[in-house]
Amino acid sequence: MKKSILITGGAGFIGSHLLRLLVNEYPETNFVNLDSLTYAGDLKRIDDISNQPNYNFVHGDITDLSLLKILFEKYNFDSVIHLAAESHVDQSIINPFSFAQTNVLGTLNLLEIAKEFWSKNFNDKLFYHISTDEVYGSLGEEGSFKEIDPYKPRSPYSASKASSDHFVNSYFHTYGLPIIISNSSNNYGPDQDYEKLIPLVIKNIFEKKSIPIYGKGENIRDWLYVGDHVRAIELIFKNGRIGENYNIGGQNEIRNIDLVNQIIKICDKLLDRPENSSLKFIKFVQDRKGHDYRYSVDFSKLNNEFGWNPMKNFNEGLQETIKSYIDKLKTIKK
Ligand code: NAD
Numbered sequence: 001m002k003k004s005i006l007i008t009g010g011a012g013f014i015g016s017h018l019l020r021l022l023v024n025e026y027p028e029t030n031f032v033n034l035d036s037l038t039y040a041g042d043l044k045r046i047d048d049i050s051n052q053p054n055y056n057f058v059h060g061d062i063t064d065l066s067l068l069k070i071l072f073e074k075y076n077f078d079s080v081i082h083l084a085a086e087s088h089v090d091q092s093i094i095n096p097f098s099f100a101q102t103n104v105l106g107t108l109n110l111l112e113i114a115k116e117f118w119s120k121n122f123n124d125k126l127f128y129h130i131s132t133d134e135v136y137g138s139l140g141e142e143g144s145f146k147e148i149d150p151y152k153p154r155s156p157y158s159a160s161k162a163s164s165d166h167f168v169n170s171y172f173h174t175y176g177l178p179i180i181i182s183n184s185s186n187n188y189g190p191d192q193d194y195e196k197l198i199p200l201v202i203k204n205i206f207e208k209k210s211i212p213i214y215g216k217g218e219n220i221r222d223w224l225y226v227g228d229h230v231r232a233i234e235l236i237f238k239n240g241r242i243g244e245n246y247n248i249g250g251q252n253e254i255r256n257i258d259l260v261n262q263i264i265k266i267c268d269k270l271l272d273r274p275e276n277s278s279l280k281f282i283k284f285v286q287d288r289k290g291h292d293y294r295y296s297v298d299f300s301k302l303n304n305e306f307g308w309n310p311m312k313n314f315n316e317g318l319q320e321t322i323k324s325y326i327d328k329l330k331t332i333k334k
Pocket of ligand 1: 009010011015036038082085130133186
């Protein structure tokens, strides 16, 4: 295992799950979590590891090049796992500039600093960039995204992530920087921000508020349990081939409306409400601009190379996830 790893965005949803796994599993490795704590970042997510001797938190921005320089000098990183990003498609439609700033320029800063510090010896170094399947665009009823597919991003969010992926690849081809990229489907699990679909639906059911659903709710997403995602990241980080990208999928394709119906069923049961009584909160709203119809991820490369499969059964994962939010919402209400 590497000795000193910079993790960006570790106070976010996926970053916090990843940090918990790595900090506990690799006590000999020093982890630095660099996070600017935007509205989406919350250190409470990783309260449980904050006092571990191999964990450090730095409150700072990846767009701050001078700070990155200081951190590379101080901690002598041999790897970067880069998750920090503006991550919500709806926000990107409202304010695309912050997406270009963080996702594109922030990533470019990190690449530049890693190149500068590692240029004498790229051996045993790794810049691992975490990205999304949304860079591939939108699918019809058939097919799944493969690593060799062309990028066709359609929202400002996916355009910014696609752009950052291109920069990461360009640093490999131009300078020989050792990089890996992984592109995963939609994550779900405990501790996600309430702006995202699953937590939002649970919160609104709990608070007896309307549940906004874009269009007719027919768009299809592939859902990956966050615990399965961070396991895949660990595997790729340790064994992935330099210069490659790996798709990570959940094998759980479901229409938004069917997902919401499933959440309602589980929530009503957990909240001791009559079955399906929360169906009345569903409110169909004007479709998201440029709404991608379907995502589906072919992760056979990851499976063939490392035997990785998503382990979490979707019904179980959803049940556990919903319970975790309801427990939390109940304590907030008290
Ligand atoms: P998140 O929004 O929950 O967390 C992002 C974190 O980055 C937050 O803690 C935030 O404070 C931090 N951050 C934002 N801008 C920053 C900046 N300029 N400098 C430093 N820190 C900054 O996101 P997430 O859902 O955990 O996603 C993590 C990564 O995984 C992102 O790169 C995202 O594109 C990618 N991804 C997410 C999903 C998903 O379903 N959530 C799926 C595929 C890929």
